[in-house]
Amino acid sequence: MRSRVSSGSRSGCNASPRRRRPPIVFADVRRGHEAAGALIDANLEMAVLVSVVHSVAMIASGGSLAWLVYRYLGLKFVSRSWFNLDATWAFSLILVGALSLTLSLPGRP
Numbered sequence: 330m331r332s333r334v335s336s337g338s339r340s341g342c343n344a345s346p347r348r349r350r351p352p353i354v355f356a357d358v359r360r361g362h363e364a365a366g367a368l369i370d371a372n373l374e375m376a377v378l379v380s381v382v383h384s385v386a387m388i389a390s391g392g393s394l395a396w397l398v399y400r401y402l403g404l405k406f407v408s409r410s411w412f413n414l415d416a417t418w419a420f421s422l423i424l425v426g427a428l429s430l431t432l433s434l435p436g437r438p
């Protein structure tokens with residue numbers, strides 16, 4: 330049994346409990362893919378618009394982050410802290426491929 334400490338915000342009573350999100354379940358992921366499929370089947374123009382807006386947002390945020398690093402940290406920081414992007418990309422593809430194969434095995438809900 331834990332002893333209660335009577336100092337500060339750790340007085341034994343939790344005045345503001347944190348809500349925990351439920352873990353992601355594969356059924357939730359499947360529902361998301363079904364929703365995307367339904368969007369594409371129902372309205373191709375909207376699906377293309379969503380894709381274009383997403384691409385523009387990702388390019389803008391990546392470019393902004395790159396500019397901020399260049400502006401405030403400089404090229405010396407970038408050259409010292411660079412990582413092997415080829416190895417990272419290869420690891421990512423292998424990981425996603427293994428995960429996809431695992432999730433598509435028969436017998437899984």
